[in-house]
Amino acid sequence: MSIILDKLNYVYSPGTAYEKQALGDIDLVIGDGEFIGLIGHTGSGKSTLIQHLNGLVKATGGGVYYNGADIYDPDYNLKELRTKVGLVFQYPEHQLFETTVLRDVQFGPKNLGLTPLEIDLRAYEALKQVGIPDELIDASPFELSGGQKRRVAIAGVLAMKPEVLVLDEPTAGLDPKGRDEILDQIEKIHDEQHITVILVSHSMEDVAKYVGRIIVMNHGRVAFDDTPENVFAHYKELEKIGLAAPQVTYAMHALQEHGISVRTDVTTVEEAKNAVLAAFRGWQR
Amino acid sequence: MIRDITIGQYYPADSLLHRLDPRVKISGTLLYIISLFLVKNLWGYLAAALVLAAVIRISKVPFGYIIKGLKAVIILLLFTVCFNLFLTSGTPVFEWKFIRITKEGLYLAFSMAVRLTLLILGSSLMTFTTTPNELTDGMESLLSPLKKIHVPVHEVAMMMSIALRFIPILLEETDKIMKAQQARGADFETGGIIKRAKAMIPILVPLFISAFRRAGDLAMAMEARCYHGGAGRTKMKPLHYHRRDGLAWVAMAAFVALIIASRKF
Numbered sequence: 102m103s104i105i106l107d108k109l110n111y112v113y114s115p116g117t118a119y120e121k122q123a124l125g126d127i128d129l130v131i132g133d134g135e136f137i138g139l140i141g142h143t144g145s146g147k148s149t150l151i152q153h154l155n156g157l158v159k160a161t162g163g164g165v166y167y168n169g170a171d172i173y174d175p176d177y178n179l180k181e182l183r184t185k186v187g188l189v190f191q192y193p194e195h196q197l198f199e200t201t202v203l204r205d206v207q208f209g210p211k212n213l214g215l216t217p218l219e220i221d222l223r224a225y226e227a228l229k230q231v232g233i234p235d236e237l238i239d240a241s242p243f244e245l246s247g248g249q250k251r252r253v254a255i256a257g258v259l260a261m262k263p264e265v266l267v268l269d270e271p272t273a274g275l276d277p278k279g280r281d282e283i284l285d286q287i288e289k290i291h292d293e294q295h296i297t298v299i300l301v302s303h304s305m306e307d308v309a310k311y312v313g314r315i316i317v318m319n320h321g322r323v324a325f326d327d328t329p330e331n332v333f334a335h336y337k338e339l340e341k342i343g344l345a346a347p348q349v350t351y352a353m354h355a356l357q358e359h360g361i362s363v364r365t366d367v368t369t370v371e372e373a374k375n376a377v378l379a380a381f382r383g384w385q386r
Numbered sequence: 387m388i389r390d391i392t393i394g395q396y397y398p399a400d401s402l403l404h405r406l407d408p409r410v411k412i413s414g415t416l417l418y419i420i421s422l423f424l425v426k427n428l429w430g431y432l433a434a435a436l437v438l439a440a441v442i443r444i445s446k447v448p449f450g451y452i453i454k455g456l457k458a459v460i461i462l463l464l465f466t467v468c469f470n471l472f473l474t475s476g477t478p479v480f481e482w483k484f485i486r487i488t489k490e491g492l493y494l495a496f497s498m499a500v501r502l503t504l505l506i507l508g509s510s511l512m513t514f515t516t517t518p519n520e521l522t523d524g525m526e527s528l529l530s531p532l533k534k535i536h537v538p539v540h541e542v543a544m545m546m547s548i549a550l551r552f553i554p555i556l557l558e559e560t561d562k563i564m565k566a567q568q569a570r571g572a573d574f575e576t577g578g579i580i581k582r583a584k585a586m587i588p589i590l591v592p593l594f595i596s597a598f599r600r601a602g603d604l605a606m607a608m609e610a611r612c613y614h615g616g617a618g619r620t621k622m623k624p625l626h627y628h629r630r631d632g633l634a635w636v637a638m639a640a641f642v643a644l645i646i647a648s649r650k651f
Contacts, residue, residue, distance in 0.1 A: 116448065116450070117397075117448060117451055152565065155569060157565045157568060157569065180571065180573065183568060183569055183570075183571060184571055187569070188566075188569040189569075190562065190565070190566045190569070193566065195562075195563070195566075195592055195595075195596055196563055196566040196567060196570075196588075196592050197592065198587065198588045198591035198592050208567075208570055208571075208572075208588065209570040209571050212570065212571030212572055212573065213571055243595075257570055258569065258570060261570065261571060
């Protein structure tokens with residue numbers, strides 16, 4: 102189970118004044134069960150890239166292979182691919198259309214042609230996974246709060262039981278509490294269902310705590326592709342491309358510069374706390 | 387793809403046509419359309435087509451891009467041609483069972499097709515080379531005499547420019563919603579008419595909601611900037627006629643004279 106991108110290129114509106122190279126020679130291997138953060142500035146091509154993963158956008162050059170099969174093969178079943186690679190768009194709540202929450206989540210499973218019982222089960226299960234309480238299930242999706250709408254929309258993709266879940270800025274426009282709740286739920290889904298998760302974001306801070314690998318995009322190319330620790334070590338280069346490492350990275354580097362030897366490869370506040378405590382204990386002795 | 391719809395869009399380029407005063411372009415397009423209906427014979431159509439080709443050349447808008455705009459109206463074109471071809475009475479040139487094509491029908495179908503094509507290309511060239519803002523300013527200035535009889539010229543022009551401005555936004559939104567529903571396994575390409583019509587619901591409902599949301603946001607933003615309509619409103623870039631605009635008027639007059647002359651042949 103893997104996605105392989107081979108020299109992927111994408112050019113917008115070729116041959117017109119709007120022509121723009123959105124992606125250039127992207128080579129990536131996305132393994133089974135990985136939790137990946139795809140980071141980039143606005144316009145770096147990250148949203149375009151993820152639309153290639155389920156064949157919504159066809160590359161102008163290069164290839165995409167899902168589990169070894171070429172998705173651009175004329176005989177390849179793209180509809181099936183889209184159920185395997187679940188894509189949650191930015192502001193997914195804008196795609197809600199049904200009269201009740203449950204019916205909206207059922208849309209995906211219905212398109213798969215499952216039995217009514219299975220459709221109900223999957224929709225209910227997905228709503229539980231994103232933490233929608235029972236009393237909201239028959240409410241109109243348009244009556245919900247912003248955060249709840251977002252969850253219902255995510256459930257709509259989860260109900261198809263994807264093997265790979267791609268989320269484009271799932272926390273955009275949410276308050277810190279809503280953001281943490283959604284990300285925690287995504288982490289739980291990743292751990293329990295062993296699916297691959299790709300989290301698209303422009304904030305290192307958001308994803309550092311969760312992901313095991315970070316891919317940094319800049320001007321349609323992959324700038325870095327490594328573990329969070331190794332990527333954040335390049336914090337000065339990250340700043341040049343308009344991104345920033347988490348605040349703890351800066352704090353630890355500042356401590357280091359002031360002669361306090363602490364580990365600088367920490368990514369979360371929790372790890373930073375432990376590193377500072379360890380340095381403190383060593384100093385006391 | 388839905389983004390291929392180019393009708394009514396602006397195409398940025400640096401050309402003489404882009405720099406012309408919008409009032410000249412609007413009147414010119416109107417004159418061109420009127421003269422298309424003055425044409426009586428092949429020579430007239432040839433002249434109109436050649437002049438349009440030359441103007442397209444000057445505009446620096448790629449020809450293929452302009453042709454794409456025709457795709458949206460191809461059905462309308464086909465309908466007109468078929469109706470004229472089969473339903474015009476006169477001397478028959480071809481008869482087979484109930485199908486009957488007359489000489490007059492052939493000529494009418496041909497001239498209607500040419501007329502419509504030139505009309506669409508000509509008017510879309512205006513929107514390709516004029517930004518929505520310029521278009522509104524030009525429209526408002528040309529229609530300003532109507533203010534005397536209490537026609538809300540500024541408001542009409544503002545609505546027009548907002549409508550034009552929203553075409554690409556709503557197209558993009560449609561594209562996004564379609565993709566989002568496709569990602570949930572929706573299928574818009576197969577099935578009969580009823581199935582396809584039903585498949586439109588998951589697109590149309592979110593699209594309407596988003597159109598209303600955007601309209602509300604825009605109204606709010608305009609009010610927040612104290613927009614209160616046309617009275618006493620000044621412009622950042624007032625329209626001024628230049629030498630090139632005078633020359634364009636001369637060229638347009640020459641064109642109309644040419645078309646009228648072609649009727650004599």
